[in-house]
Amino acid sequence: MTEIQFLLKLQELDIECLALETALKELSVQKEIDKLEENLRTLHDRLDRACLELNRVRKEQKHEEWEIKDITMAIDSISRKLYGGEVTNPREIENMRYRLDTLETTKRKLEDDVIGLMEKSEALESEIARVNLESTQKETEVSKLRDKRDLEIADISAKLTGMTEARGKLQVQISDSLLKKYEQLSKDRGGHVVAPIRGNICGGCYVALPSSIIILAKPNNRVVRCENCGRILCWQE
Numbered sequence: 001m002t003e004i005q006f007l008l009k010l011q012e013l014d015i016e017c018l019a020l021e022t023a024l025k026e027l028s029v030q031k032e033i034d035k036l037e038e039n040l041r042t043l044h045d046r047l048d049r050a051c052l053e054l055n056r057v058r059k060e061q062k063h064e065e066w067e068i069k070d071i072t073m074a075i076d077s078i079s080r081k082l083y084g085g086e087v088t089n090p091r092e093i094e095n096m097r098y099r100l101d102t103l104e105t106t107k108r109k110l111e112d113d114v115i116g117l118m119e120k121s122e123a124l125e126s127e128i129a130r131v132n133l134e135s136t137q138k139e140t141e142v143s144k145l146r147d148k149r150d151l152e153i154a155d156i157s158a159k160l161t162g163m164t165e166a167r168g169k170l171q172v173q174i175s176d177s178l179l180k181k182y183e184q185l186s187k188d189r190g191g192h193v194v195a196p197i198r199g200n201i202c203g204g205c206y207v208a209l210p211s212s213i214i215i216l217a218k219p220n221n222r223v224v225r226c227e228n229c230g231r232i233l234c235w236q237e
């Protein structure tokens with residue numbers, strides 16, 4: 001094999017390497033992971049909000065229960081006085097009855113509120129349980145996907161390592177000046193810069209090559225470039 005042929009092989013490797021590096025950057029499993037992680041963040045936010053709200057509702061409930069307790073004590077004390085025969089003044093009795101009515105109305109309202117708060121707590125508790133379950137399922141899912149991604153990365157990285165070694169072996173078969181030319185061309189125009197000759201056609205731009213060019217390129221011992229696309233030509237038997 002001549003160095004031009006080695007260069008063609010090296011180019012194949014480079015293109016394959018580039019494809020693998022792109023695949024590494026654009027792993028579809030990583031996109032799935034990103035989506036699930038976004039989902040999880042939303043779930044955690046929901047969970048935080050529900051927990052905060054539950055805390056607030058429980059505090060409010062406790063506060064109202066204390067209030068009910070205080071009011072009950074006040075009602076008991078007034079009732080004892082009122083029905084114990086301690087108070088005889090009709091005006092005072094009327095005042096106490098009025099006070100008792102007001103307290104009982106407030107107590108009933110507070111009891112209704114407590115029932116409402118208990119219902120709210122229950123709803124929040126079941127929401128928290130639901131979100132927790134969903135989070136756990138999604139966390140398991142994301143953890144499996146991370147394992148899958150790590151395997152894919154390891155697989156591609158191993159391939160890339162193998163290819164770098166293979167490239168090193170090819171590279172020593174190619175003169176520095178040709179390699180430099182190839183690298184410069186690759187940098188300037190990207191893609192395939194070495195084109196095999198197929199029949200009398202340039203494998204890069206598919207234009208027919210003049211026979212003078214084919215004669216020059218055939219020995220594969222010098223750099224001959226396609227007059228149309230500028231690629232380095234490689235004769236193939």
Ligand SMILES: [Zn+2]
Pocket residue numbers: 195202203204205206207226227228229230231
């Ligand atoms: Zn060409």
